[in-house]
Structures are given as C-alpha cells and as structure tokens.
Amino acid sequence: MRGIILRTLITGLGIWFATYLVPGVNATSTAALVWAAIALGLINAFVRPVLVLLTLPFTVMTLGLFLLLLNAGMLNLAGWFVEGFQVVGFWSAVFGAIVVSVVSGLCSHFIGPKGRYEIMVIRRNG
Secondary structure, eight states, rough: HHHHHHHHHHHHHHHHHHHHHHHTTTEEHHHHHHHHHHEEEEEEEEHHHHHHHTTTHHHHTTTTTTTHHHHHHHHHHHHHHSSTTEOOOOHHHHHHHHHHHHHHHHTTTTTTTTTTOOOOOOOOOO
C-alpha cells in the first residue's frame, strides 16, 4: 500500500513539474494535481496495456517512438477526466508526457520494487 501511495506522489511530482515547464499543461489546485496523478496511475494500469498491445505493430515499425504518442494520449485522457487539470494541444501533451516520464523515472530509480527507498552499498575488502 505504501508503494502505491509513493508512486502516486512521484507521478504527482512529475505532473507538477510539467505544469511549470510545459505551456498548455495546467492545474488549478493541489487537489487537481493529486487527482490527476491518481487518474494517470489508473489509466496507465488499465487502459495503457490494452492500447500497447493493440498498437504493437506501430510501435515496432517506429522503433518504440509510438509509445511517446501513447503516453501523450494517456496524459491527455487524464486531463479530460480530472476537473481542474487540463492539457491543451498535441505538443503540450507530448512534452508533458516527456517531463512526467523523466521525473517519474528519475525518482523511481531510488524506489525499490516494494516501494521503499533503497541504496546499494558496495564494500571492498582489502
């Protein structure tokens, strides 16, 4: 449970950065950011896998670049569902998805599979 909350907060942080860095991605309140993070998490959990499977030929033909458009569509869909969070325009969705992905990837790098902060320490003997 703690891992789900932590990953939702990380996604919310990515959306928050996107609202400041990308024109056209807007949130009116902190509650809208939280709801957008929850909506994006649910969309990525249930809708995205089906769409990835259905668009697999396009993904292979574009060497994976189509996944960027798919992520932009998921961010746009979250903006459509959440009152107070909006994504205006195709390029705003694309650059917003890039920002959310980079921030989430960087933050998730420090989070283990169980949702805990993990550090690997290597000690040399000798």
